[in-house]
Amino acid sequence: MIRVSKIGHVALFTPELERQVEHYAGLVGLATVARDGDAVFLACPGDHHSVVLRRGEAAGCAALGLQVPRGTELRDVARQLSGHGLAAEHRSDTGPDLPALVAFDSPDGQRIEIYEEREASGASPAGGTIAPLKLGHAAFRVVDPARSVAFFTEVLGFRVSDWMGDFFAFLRCGPDHHTVNLLRSPAPRLHHLAMELRDWAHVKEACDMLGKRRVPLIWGPGRHTVGHNIYTYHLDPDGQILELYTELDQMSDEAAGHWDPRPWHHETPLRPRRWEMDPFLSNAWGIPTPQGFRDA
Numbered sequence: 001m002i003r004v005s006k007i008g009h010v011a012l013f014t015p016e017l018e019r020q021v022e023h024y025a026g027l028v029g030l031a032t033v034a035r036d037g038d039a040v041f042l043a044c045p046g047d048h049h050s051v052v053l054r055r056g057e058a059a060g061c062a063a064l065g066l067q068v069p070r071g072t073e074l075r076d077v078a079r080q081l082s083g084h085g086l087a088a089e090h091r092s093d094t095g096p097d098l099p100a101l102v103a104f105d106s107p108d109g110q111r112i113e114i115y116e117e118r119e120a121s122g123a124s125p126a127g128g129t130i131a132p133l134k135l136g137h138a139a140f141r142v143v144d145p146a147r148s149v150a151f152f153t154e155v156l157g158f159r160v161s162d163w164m165g166d167f168f169a170f171l172r173c174g175p176d177h178h179t180v181n182l183l184r185s186p187a188p189r190l191h192h193l194a195m196e197l198r199d200w201a202h203v204k205e206a207c208d209m210l211g212k213r214r215v216p217l218i219w220g221p222g223r224h225t226v227g228h229n230i231y232t233y234h235l236d237p238d239g240q241i242l243e244l245y246t247e248l249d250q251m252s253d254e255a256a257g258h259w260d261p262r263p264w265h266h267e268t269p270l271r272p273r274r275w276e277m278d279p280f281l282s283n284a285w286g287i288p289t290p291q292g293f294r295d296a
């Protein structure tokens with residue numbers, strides 16, 4: 001089995017490249033680590049690169065980048081994908097200091113790029129920007145979450161962290177509660193990407209910076225029950241949802257199989273489970289899910 005160990009990047013198509021660069025670099029505070037024609041590579045300090053903005057006719061997700069441990073043979077990755085009926089292509093020099101990757105389309109039609117773990121950029125964000133620590137997760141709308149979960153767990157080595165009813169699955173590939181979310185929808189596409197902030201004070205600073213730029217929050221701040229992260233959501237200039245979060249549940253001991261205890265958990269030890277669909281249970285506190293958010 002392929003063993004994905006970390007999210008690499010999310011690549012976004014955009015019809016307004018400079019407007020998106022201004023949002024992700026000038027306000028969110030990712031550092032520009034490379035520019036290659038109509039592609040701009042942006043990094044949080046904790047990632048090699050976190051977001052790739054590519055000029056395209058319509059906004060949308062161009063690719064999800066996933067990393068495998070150093071020393072993993074990409075030829076072997078491609079062979080295993082092919083064993084699952086997935087046609088993989090080898091690509092080289094696809095980004096800054098990124099000599100090789102394997103690209104393929106998931107059963108949901110999502111482009112996925114797999115490459116070896118790379119050094120974090122350590123890039124210093126510009127002052128006066130939000131400056132997230134890292135890219136944390138990507139949430140996708142999929143037609144059949146159970147089928148997509150089977151792909152991520154059986155082919156890419158993810159583990160199921162939680163389900164919300166039977167329509168929303170949360171998967172991990174490391175200690176973070178979730179790295180990929182899968183939400184049932186008739187129209188598959190990226191639902192949101194999420195970046196980690198330092199702490200609650202950092203969330204407040206982020207809200208103040210968004211407010212000064214007249215970028216409204218579309219949900220939050222609040223604390224989720226599933227994953228227990230404090231969250232806010234806003235839209236980037238293309239209308240793509242960007243979540244800024246902190247205090248996401250951690251499973252530092254995979255063998256123990258429970259989340260590291262936190263004072264806001266309702267039970268200890270808290271283990272992966274299926275949460276009820278009661279809308280009040282999607283939040284520990286904060287306003288309920290806004291109308292239309294899941295279908296956004």
Ligand SMILES: [Fe+2]
Pocket residue numbers: 137139192194243
């Ligand atoms: Fe999220």
